[in-house]
Amino acid sequence: AQRVTQPEKLLSVFKGAPVELKCNYSYSGSPELFWYVQYSRQRLQLLLRHISRESIKGFTADLNKGETSFHLKKPFAQEEDSAMYYCALSKPRAAGNKLTFGGGTRVLVKP
Amino acid sequence: EPEVTQTPSHQVTQMGQEVILRCVPISNHLYFYWYRQILGQKVEFLVSFYNNEISEKSEIFDDQFSVERPDGSNFTLKIRSTKLEDSAMYFCASRPQGNQPQHFGDGTRLSIL
Numbered sequence: 075a076q077r078v079t080q081p082e083k084l085l086s087v088f089k090g091a092p093v094e095l096k097c098n099y100s101y102s103g104s105p106e107l108f109w110y111v112q113y114s115r116q117r118l119q120l121l122l123r124h125i126s127r128e129s130i131k132g133f134t135a136d137l138n139k140g141e142t143s144f145h146l147k148k149p150f151a152q153e154e155d156s157a158m159y160y161c162a163l164s165k166p167r168a169a170g171n172k173l174t175f176g177g178g179t180r181v182l183v184k185p
Numbered sequence: 186e187p188e189v190t191q192t193p194s195h196q197v198t199q200m201g202q203e204v205i206l207r208c209v210p211i212s213n214h215l216y217f218y219w220y221r222q223i224l225g226q227k228v229e230f231l232v233s234f235y236n237n238e239i240s241e242k243s244e245i246f247d248d249q250f251s252v253e254r255p256d257g258s259n260f261t262l263k264i265r266s267t268k269l270e271d272s273a274m275y276f277c278a279s280r281p282q283g284n285q286p287q288h289f290g291d292g293t294r295l296s297i298l
Binding site for chain 2 (some may be wrong): 108110116118120123125166171173174175176177178
């Protein structure tokens, strides 16, 4: 069974400080990993996916298959980064490609 | 930018009543999904739909749930006889053909009294 764990429910950092959101997964094959973000009163939006290997809004995430992790990092947090962040996994090329979500981490960036 | 739209934004229903949640996926998308999030819990997969049939469903998606694509634009989730524990935020999502990510709607908050 596939599972995603986000150990931190809340991360509070000061503006300009680095932020790292942890995500660990359990899956026997090679999954696809995603980070979705939900700003206040807005919909879930894709932030980035591991196959893209790109940086979005200063965020990066590296898939570490040895540690089964996909941690999200940003070197200098901004106040507009305050949001709920969800790590998610799907089986590649599966018929439905359902997403399995972690419990989410709320990030609060203080001025 | 095209968006997935969901209606209503909030639905209040008496226990035992039927409810239909509506979604309009993005027009060229072919895969459709419903997820739910009970307050304080994870976003959970309910069902995926492709080519006018269910491609996968979770244990949550029992006989009281059904999905339908009645026309070329709407994708609905019906709960036949609602229970208190059905109270949750329900999200619709869609994606196009190929290895593309899912796009989510704003969600419908369902409150069962």
